[in-house]
Amino acid sequence: MEHTKHLWRVLFILLLVAVAVVVGRHFVIPPSFGLQGFYRYDSLAEYAAKPVMHGGSASCAACHQDIAQQREQGKHQTVSCEVCHAPLALHAKEGAKTADMPLNRSVGLCAYCHQALKARPATMPQIDLREHLTKLEVITAKDDIPEGACVTCHDVHNPAMEQESPPEGNVSDANAVPATQ
Ligand code: HEC
Ligand code: HEC
Ligand code: HEC
Ligand code: HEC
CATH class of the missing domain: 1.10.287 (Helix Hairpins)
Incomplete structure (x- = not known):
């Protein structure tokens, strides 16, 4: 039986691996795993306690x-x-x-929902921020978009469009309140 000796060595190593997996599993897998399904059951109580x-x-x-x-x-x-x-x-x-x-008066807040994107439903009012502000003469094509620009014209809690022209003065000064949070 000289020729099967190397096979027995391999089988022995596989056996060792199998034992290591069975014993190791006991230490690595949390106790409540699998009680009610393929997840850790204790996590339910932990999330409920938050x-x-x-x-x-x-x-x-x-x-x-x-x-x-x-x-x-x-x-x-x-x-x-x-x-x-x-x-x-x-x-x-x-x-x-x-x-x-915290009060967030940033343009970014409005852009989050109103920046024109092809993926948005067509019923959602969408604008290209730069185009909108240029058309309304709040900025020229070269200016940066001032933080807080949107809330100078639109009432955030009832965004009807009553104001037809830009407010007096610099839009960003009008909102020089600690801005974004
Ligand atoms: C127990 C009463 C109470 C509740 C509930 C409450 N607030 Fe207020 N809030 C106040 C008071 C008092 C002020 C300060 C005076 C004011 O502006 O009316 C305030 C002020 C604010 C301000 C201005 C910034 C500041 O902190 O002064 C914002 C914005 C605000 N609240 C939003 C909210 C939102 C959004 C909710 C719901 C998630 C909420 N509040 C729930 C009492 C409350
Ligand atoms: C679309 C975004 C948006 C929603 C929705 C919104 N807010 Fe505001 N809120 C703002 C912004 C931006 C400001 C700062 C406005 C400014 O300075 O002109 C503000 C200001 C405030 C203030 C302080 C200034 C003030 O006008 O008295 C309070 C209080 C407040 N919001 C409460 C609420 C409550 C309560 C709700 C829900 C019923 C709500 N907001 C819904 C964006 C929003
Ligand atoms: C979480 C999403 C969300 C955010 C943030 C948001 N809006 Fe809106 N806005 C809406 C929805 C939804 C409508 C109503 C769409 C409809 O049913 O016509 C709307 C409508 C509007 C309209 C159209 C009003 C009209 O009469 O047609 C204006 C203007 C507007 N929002 C301005 C703003 C401004 C300015 C800000 C930032 C301060 C802002 N929105 C932030 C979701 C948002
Ligand atoms: C100078 C005042 C002014 C400023 C600043 C301004 N808007 Fe407007 N906005 C208007 C007016 C007026 C309309 C209605 C006419 C039009 O659609 O151009 C309008 C319309 C809208 C609409 C509705 C578009 C539609 O198709 O129904 C949205 C959304 C809007 N604005 C969001 C914003 C956002 C976001 C900002 C900040 C980047 C902003 N606006 C800044 C005056 C302003």
């Missing part, structure tokens, strides 16, 4: 009734407050304000 961050627009309306009403009358009625602002938990807790809500 603090709730968002409250929904109704939670904002409790303290900001005026703005909630404004929003309901305009085209942004379907846009949640927390999309443009931040989650409730960063700002208010148990009926009291706990910290300032």
Whole structure:
């Protein structure tokens, strides 16, 4: 049986690997894995224990009734407050304000939904930012787009287009408030 000796060596090594896998698996795989399916069952309780961050627009309306009403009358009625602002938990807790809500007046916020893109549904109002601002004579073709340009004309909570001409003065000065967060 001289010629089968090398085969036994290979089988022995495979056996060692199999034992290592069976024993190693015990240490590496979390105990609750597979209890209810192909996932770690304990992760459900861990996620459920995380603090709730968002409250929904109704939670904002409790303290900001005026703005909630404004929003309901305009085209942004379907846009949640927390999309443009931040989650409730960063700002208010148990009926009291706990910290300032970050205010994002940047062009980027509006561009996120309104920058013209072929992939967007045609029913979504879309503009080319540069074209829009040039046509309205807010900037010339060479200027950079000033941060905060959009909120000088459009009321964010009810973005009707009442203002026909650019406001007096420099648009970016009008918004020299600590801008983006
Ligand atoms: C489309 C984005 C957007 C949505 C939706 C939105 N906001 Fe705003 N909000 C802004 C921006 C931008 C400003 C800063 C406006 C400015 O300075 O002219 C602002 C300002 C505010 C202010 C402070 C200034 C003020 O006008 O009194 C409050 C309070 C506020 N928002 C609350 C809300 C609440 C409550 C909702 C939901 C009912 C909401 N916002 C929905 C973008 C939004
Ligand atoms: C418990 C009451 C309460 C709730 C709930 C609440 N706010 Fe406020 N918020 C305040 C108070 C008070 C101020 C400061 C005075 C003011 O501007 O009306 C404020 C101010 C703000 C401001 C201006 C920046 C600042 O912090 O001064 C924004 C923007 C804002 N809130 C957005 C929101 C949004 C969005 C929600 C919902 C996710 C919300 N708030 C929920 C009480 C509340
Ligand atoms: C999360 C997405 C989102 C963001 C961010 C957003 N909008 Fe809108 N906006 C919408 C939707 C949705 C509509 C309504 C589309 C419709 O049903 O006609 C709309 C409508 C509008 C309209 C059209 C109003 C009309 O009468 O036709 C203007 C103007 C507008 N938004 C300006 C802004 C400005 C300025 C900002 C930035 C401060 C902004 N939007 C941020 C989603 C957004
Ligand atoms: C000088 C004032 C002014 C500024 C600044 C301005 N807009 Fe407008 N916007 C208007 C006017 C007026 C209209 C309506 C006429 C038109 O479509 O040109 C309008 C229309 C829109 C519409 C609706 C387009 C449609 O097809 O229904 C959107 C969306 C919009 N603006 C978003 C923005 C965004 C985003 C910014 C910031 C880059 C911005 N606007 C800056 C005055 C302004």
